[in-house]
Amino acid sequence: MSKHILLVVPSTILARGLEQIFEDLGEFEVCGTVSDLSGGLKNIDPDVVIVDPSALEPAVRANVKAVLPDTAVLALATLWWDEDTLKQYDGVIGLYDAPTTVIRKVRAALESRTEPGRPDGEELSLREKEILICVAKGMLNKEIADLYNISIYTVITHRKNITRKTGIKTVAGLTVYAILNNLIDMNSVES
Amino acid sequence: MTERHLPSASMKTADLVNLDFDLLGVLTRMGIPIRFGEETVAETCRRHGVDVDTFLLICNVYVIDGYRPTADVLEKADLHDIVRYLHQSHAYYMDAALKDLASALEDMIQPCGDSHKRIIWKFFSDYKDELAKHFEYEEKAVFPLAEAVLGHTTAHDGPDGHGEDHSNMEEKLADLKNLVMKYMPPQCDQKGIYRALFYIFTFEKDLEKHTFIEDQILSPIVKHLEADE
Numbered sequence: 001m002s003k004h005i006l007l008v009v010p011s012t013i014l015a016r017g018l019e020q021i022f023e024d025l026g027e028f029e030v031c032g033t034v035s036d037l038s039g040g041l042k043n044i045d046p047d048v049v050i051v052d053p054s055a056l057e058p059a060v061r062a063n064v065k066a067v068l069p070d071t072a073v074l075a076l077a078t079l080w081w082d083e084d085t086l087k088q089y090d091g092v093i094g095l096y097d098a099p100t101t102v103i104r105k106v107r108a109a110l111e112s113r114t115e116p117g118r119p120d121g122e123e124l125s126l127r128e129k130e131i132l133i134c135v136a137k138g139m140l141n142k143e144i145a146d147l148y149n150i151s152i153y154t155v156i157t158h159r160k161n162i163t164r165k166t167g168i169k170t171v172a173g174l175t176v177y178a179i180l181n182n183l184i185d186m187n188s189v190e191s
Numbered sequence: 192m193t194e195r196h197l198p199s200a201s202m203k204t205a206d207l208v209n210l211d212f213d214l215l216g217v218l219t220r221m222g223i224p225i226r227f228g229e230e231t232v233a234e235t236c237r238r239h240g241v242d243v244d245t246f247l248l249i250c251n252v253y254v255i256d257g258y259r260p261t262a263d264v265l266e267k268a269d270l271h272d273i274v275r276y277l278h279q280s281h282a283y284y285m286d287a288a289l290k291d292l293a294s295a296l297e298d299m300i301q302p303c304g305d306s307h308k309r310i311i312w313k314f315f316s317d318y319k320d321e322l323a324k325h326f327e328y329e330e331k332a333v334f335p336l337a338e339a340v341l342g343h344t345t346a347h348d349g350p351d352g353h354g355e356d357h358s359n360m361e362e363k364l365a366d367l368k369n370l371v372m373k374y375m376p377p378q379c380d381q382k383g384i385y386r387a388l389f390y391i392f393t394f395e396k397d398l399e400k401h402t403f404i405e406d407q408i409l410s411p412i413v414k415h416l417e418a419d420e
Contacts, residue, residue, distance in 0.1 A: 167373070170366050172317060173314065173362075175310070176310050176311060176366075177370065177374060179310045186309060
């Protein structure tokens with residue numbers, strides 16, 4: 001199934017040109033064209049949005065990600081925009097780009113958005129800390145699931161996330177982590 | 192350095208170390224003292240009773256990333272030298288590498304509170320004990336079996352030690368690395384942290400090569416010899 005693209009491009013010439021490129025090369029399909037973002041995305045659920053920054057209100061232009069947090073967003077550089085404006089986008093398409101270059105840029109933007117594992121610099125959530133404490137105390141997944149009234153599957157997902165965030169895999173290692181971060185004290189692990 | 196970038200029998204032994212410092216460890220574990228003069232690798236090996244093809248095979252494991260020895264190379268290798276190398280590595284790990292790491296960790300946690308000190312030390316010493324037990328198993332079960340196959344004295348009642356599981360110990364060392372790198376209490380001695388990490392990274396890399404030699408060189412050779420009987 002081809003990926004859907006929404007164009008936020010007020011210039012009909014440019015919008016039609018882009019539509020034609022995507023139609024010629026397949027892979028992507030333009031699912032809608034709007035001239036600005038004032039009406040929001042309505043019911044359109046695109047995978048990619050291509051925006052002409054000049055179509056946006058200055059406030060929106062300065063913070064595109066706030067309006068479009070969940071999709072890959074590329075800028076169509078109709079005018080010269082400063083670096084701060086363009087660096088918010090997942091890619092920048094130039095007016096003189098070859099059709100294959102446009103496709104390549106859209107692909108790269110999508111990939112950068114769908115990269116698994118999100119940024120790694122996250123702290124443990126409260127629930128993850130609770131589960132980490134149980135693991136460090138030597139509780140089994142089943143016991144943890146029963147304690148918090150969640151499924152074993154959810155416990156396992158939490159444990160995977162704890163390991164992804166901390167880089168620590170073994171129960172013994174997680175116990176050290178819990179003690180170093182003062183989540184539990186030594187007495188609760190020494191039998 | 193010479194033009195050559197891979198270990199070879201005709202290069203000078205000193206140049207081998209210039210090529211890759213890790214190879215100094217391989218030389219010493221093979222019982223070759225450090226006083227290489229102008230000797231070639233072939234001459235040094237001959238003088239110390241080490242099979243040069245086997246020695247180069249082990250060097251290649253260290254020097255070439257993702258090295259896969261061909262069946263031909265394995266056929267030529269001297270099983271006795273491989274076992275000797277693995278045995279000497281075990282001794283080096285227990286007597287030198289882990290002692291260096293232990294002393295760095297001791298310095299590192301010295302300024303810490305008592306419970307932090309104890310838990311870090313306990314993690315390390317549990318890891319060390321587990322590793323020692325694993326080495327002992329290899330010394331008592333795996334290596335004699337290999338030697339027995341070589342001497343055609345069938346000692347097949349020993350356990351099947353080929354391709355055992357190293358993963359838990361690898362995970363623990365990786366955990367120690369992450370704990371030391373990311374979560375040490377702020378009062379920890381920075382020089383101690385640096386030294387501990389230096390020894391952990393060095394040890395981790397060496398163990399990886401060691402495991403490779405056990406699983407991808409020793410084990411296939413033993414299996415091949417067993418099949419020939």
